[in-house]
Amino acid sequence: MSEQNTTALDSEISTWRERQVDAWRRRIAFLKQEPMGLAGILMMSAIILVAIFAPVIAPYEPTETDYGNSLTPPNAEHPLGTDSAGRDIFSQLVYGARPALQIGLLSAISVAFVGMNVGLIAGYYGGYVDDVLMRLVDFAYGIPFTPFIIVLVALWEPSKWTIVGAIALLLWRQTARVVRSNVLNLKEKPFVKSARTIGASDRRIIYRHIAPNVLPLVFLYGSFAIAWAILTEASISYLGFGDPTAVTWGQMLQSAQQSQALARDAWWWFTMPGMAIMLTVISAFLIGRGYEEQLNPELQEK
């Protein structure tokens, strides 16, 4: 690279970086005045904090059994009551945040990564590449989601990684399809044509020029993937395919249902994990929703 090019390149990079920084700043600024998105971010960060500082927050070990006071309703000692083995519900909820977020975030990242790349490549190259990838998407769409997870968990090991793996295998389909249609019209835009005329490589065009415009969309579907992953973990555990040694909200619900919490009027045991799941899932949806408003001008306040 001759001297002259590098400086051009550097300037390009710096401008690109500035563009990114200010793009993100704009997004954050926008989210600030978009109440739903803001609420979502606050809730999600609160949950992340709880997950990180779980040992500090939780008064007891989540698996610490204490048969003396099993099934006690919420009281001073146990803010959210205890379950049939005398374990503190609040501590379990706090520790449960970790696997929930791990599954959620990992699924979101994998869905976003796979979906975006498939969408970008299919949309950009078109032709038979596009056909092959889109048939793959149709194949993925043809597979019913929860049954697929159950079969995988039954054949592999019942652990959160299996759930993340299964989600990564299937849920990218929506992102891919949306990104592809977006790339199709981005491809026609002048800035892409001009990039091609100055001899930029395909890879550069895709990842330097097109990708940033697609990132908000990917972020949106990533947030939906978080919600979906957490819900799936809960359902899988309920059906008895969860990993019993793990302390997750889904597993709490499963043992609550199994020990007939509702029949013994231990309402706190059954409702609290459900609430925790709902809170996390809503915050993911709200972030996604707040984002969607920003993405889609028609939705602006008229």
Next chain:
Amino acid sequence: MGLKEFVTRRIIQIVVLYFAIATMLFFLFRAAPGDPLAAYIGTGFTQEQAAQIRATFGLDQPVHVQYWKYMTNLVTFNFGLSYITGDPVWGIIQDRIWNTLVLMGTSVILAYLIGVPIGAYLAWNRGTKRERFGVVFALISRSAPVFWTGLLGIWLFSFKLGWLPAGSMSQPGVTYTSKLAQFTSPDFLRHLILPALVQAFYFYSLPALLMRNSMLEVMNEDFVDFAELKGISDFSVMLKHAARNALLPIVTAFAVAAGFAVGGSVVLETVFAWPGLGREMVRAVISNDYPVAQATFLILAGLVLIANFLADLAYGYLDPRITYD
């Protein structure tokens, strides 16, 4: 390309996808550890008796022969024999399809009947407090796990209040002449209310939010303003022009909703002891009855594929601009 070519092309595509999924399943289950027939053979038989029974299940042939036989059988809806009972799988799951279809169908249609008007209402009240509350409530309804709401529903409406039955499809001892008679009997409908409502409550947010977004986009269109200029009442402008156009993307979403509903049957049917494909699949997977698990999975996948196809067809019918290219 006319409607005929589009339909044939899509049907071929569905058949190819169906067999592709079948192939995936075939090798997926073969990868499972252990002797699949153990559940059936158990300890009562000597070695050569066990071998003879394995032969009846066709498990002694090499894999590619098994695969070919499996695929050719699929065409005649012969899904082999259950490893637990030895009965033909098709016999077991045949009427289950109807039970799943009725439940899933009612819940998704209910979700749309509730969701679409709410979506239109939200769009029409853009910017008001009610609209914001409506959107947030829709998100809340979608973030509670279906089985959790289902169990709470049973606890409240069946255990505590005793209004509705706690699951299953009929009262003990009732005999029906035909499936249709069963599905229209009051007893069945009473059993259908709770599961259908729980699923509809979970799903209504999909059409509602989609309708809101697409209505907002349509309401910005010039032909909506023009219709008002023609002196047509606000209500019929909203209905005939705005909603009609806004419905288009909702129809394709029907396929996505149907897909997730069919998938979700696994959970919903287990909670409500509904003798459908979903519950049969969970039982089969837990008791390692692979042929039944495979067959139920395939039928669920088939239903999803058909739902996608119908949605595309409906979209083409609703939107004249589509030329099936």
Next chain:
Amino acid sequence: MTDQRSDNRIQRRNFLKKAGGAGATVTLASFAGCAGGDDDGDGEGGDGDTETVASGGSETVQMEGFKVPAESVLPQSELDDAQAIPELSLIVNPPKAQPDDHETSMFVTKEIAKLGLDTTVETMTWPAQSSAVWDGTDWDMTFWQMVGRPSRLDPDEFSVQMGHSSFQEGYNYYFWEDDEYDQKVMAQREELDQATREQLMKECQQIFHDRGPSTFLMYPHKTIPWNSDRWEGVVELNGMGAANMLTFSQMEPMGDRKELNIAYDQQLQALNPFDQSGEIDMIQHRMIWDRLAWPDESALPQPRLAEEFNWKDETTLEVPIKQGHTFHDGEPVTAEDVKYSYDIHRNYSTYFSGPVEPVNEITVVDDHTVEFSFDYHFAPFPMAAMGRIAIIPKHKWTDIIENRMEVENPMLYQEDTPLGSGPMEFVHWRSSEEVRLERFDDHFDPIAYEARNSRIIPSVQTMLTQLENGTLDMLANYRGDKDVLKDRVEANDSLTMASTTTVGFKQISYNNDRPPFHIDGFRRAMNHRFDKETIVNDIYSGWGSIAPNTLVSSALKNWHNDELERYEFSLQAAANELVKAGFVWEESDGMLYMPADNTEVGN
């Protein structure tokens, strides 16, 4: 027939170890921390240290939790590799299928490790476990369970098939062998006199108990709640529980409700006369098809379709059958049908081929008399065969076998409307929903109620609610929480409940052909590492009675050997057994080593 049916009860008791030995309440039999962890020495609950150290007076060495004589502790240099004990694995089904078994395995392996062993729990689905344990030999310990069946009300089946060395290919999968046991268990089979037969049976149990080829945990309870306002005449059959054939043939409706609604949480597998697999099939099976004999309350065979049965001589049994009895389609039941019903099990490999194996010839004496002739006097035949084999209509099945059956085994053929001569007729079977049978009015011993609806309800909670609101009359198996059931039954005076010990059992068996399990002393030490109170009362929440090491359940009062003195749950006692057997411990890491002269099977 399989006994380790992966029972799809998704029940799970989340019972994990309690850190440290802090004050445990009375109900909790506290158990020590994990092997490597902060072991609090002798302070453990059950592990009393009163056990004297088997050391013959020389000074002792304090190991972790037990004492051993100094000469049993050697430096690494004096131990050769052959003596080393590899990691011992315990196979169990995954928690989703058998949560309590998995829980118990985790608990037990930690206890065994305290002797200086490496232990691990290996989860396998039932198919994987059965092919590993049943067909293979590459395993150390395995969790196993056998379910109570009417045929097992006679201890012969378990004692012989799981005890006799010749059955090592079949039920005796843990390769247990003892000549004296073999001789005595076969002797009891041919013993005519009941008292001597019982004595022989008890001696076998003593041998089995002393050599401890496996450790028995419990005989599960069968708890049956029912609506006693509406139904009377329920028989609590020892070893089977209240939901048994006698109950369903003798119970009577008191009010106007003439239909019995009974709930199961298991699928009905099949309604085939030659196959009797799941629990729910057993009852329907016996209602639709008659048997020649029928067990009474003390589990001894009484005549049923047979007028009577008497041994004409050592090896021939004459069986006259009731006259004028017809199948549900009106065709008469003849001796031809009886012969045909038994010959099928001799021509094809079915569920009942075993019990008819000793029969060499069945002759039709006249229209209503049949004669069985045997190779040797087979005492259990009335119970094992006549009480189980279904009498089927020859006119229907000859046609089925000749041209309807695509598969070469009648066991796999499912009739659309199963035809028998039993007290109830088949109406409909909506799989995973309901089976309905209606009374066959002109049966020789008609039942008092008009129909029976067997409902399949997976949710324990739904079952309970429907029992309380009257939709259901009886729960055939209840796997929910025992205290919840007790409260509900007490709170509702129209409900009563019976909890009975069954003949089935849960056990952990050792591969007797694999070092170090080939040494009796090692197996006995193993038996000392089971805290059965905690396992049965807490992990299985009291759903069974604690079992001494014998195949014969305490439910069979006259057969069960009461003098068996249970293995005490004590680390010291286990250590003493090992010392006596010549085991040694390595000085530095405290790991257990086999005796130098006994590291191979057979020497």
Next chain:
Amino acid sequence: MTLLEVNDLHVTYSGDPDVEAVRGVSFTLEKGETLGIVGESGCGKTTLAQAIMGALPDNGEITSGEIIFDGQDITHLSNRERRKIRWEKMSMISQSAMNSLDPVYRVKDQIKEAIQEHRDMSDKECYERSRELMELVGLDPDRIEDYPHQLSGGMRQRVIIAMSLALDPDLIIADEPTTALDVIIQEQILYRIKELQRELGNSMVMVTHDISVVAETCDSMVVMYGGELMESGNVDEIFNNAHHPYTLGLQNAFPSVEGEKRDLTSIPGSPPDLSNPPSGCPFATRCPFSAPECEEPLSTVEPVEGHQVRCHEPIPFEQIRNRSGKDETWLSQNQH
């Protein structure tokens, strides 16, 4: 007989800040006559047209003044009354007529909808009427079976025109009907409108920024700037005897299709910010002849009967007309 009378109309868009798009406009329209409203974009002409039609956007509102249509005060009509006169008595061809047709309905259904909303004509009659209207606007009658996406922009424009004539309304408001089309189609459409107007005798309000369109199609005209009326009167009178500098400037800026060839000079500067409108003449900032008194509020002058001008006449109109013909008058403007 006057069909439409607008007296001192004020229209404000509420927002942050509020914008008064129309600031006191008055004019009258006789029956059968065509009035042209001309001015740069942002001068309030479209707002005026929408106000008359009662089709102001949500945040637009008539703050004062009145509109009398066929003797009836229609300034603040209730929604229901407004709907009665819409299309029946007063129809509109909007600038975005091209996508005013609902894509999912056939042309014939959309015309029928308009007709049957106000008249109980049977489907058969509507079908005939529709075909008749298509011929009227020079389209092949069979095309009423088509969907909008099957028609070109120009054809869709003509369908809207046909629709606007469907109920033979007294007044047709055409808001920039041809701006979005290319010149040739524009010419055909205008010619067609002119012919129809003459044939059917409906009166029409033609809103445009192109003064030559007014010259060809209108009888009287109104020149608007900055939300206010600059000059109004008979078209020939104003073309030949324009007094207001802005009107003169406009005439220079547009090529006349018939007139002799000359190069164009545009009026420098840009329209005023109507959120804080100037006190005096809105055109003062850009008027080459502006003088201090132009800051005073304007009053209406009527040099010739029926020809009104709102200008302080800093220098006699004669001189204004002569000097505005030369380019340097406008160009010199930029120096100071």
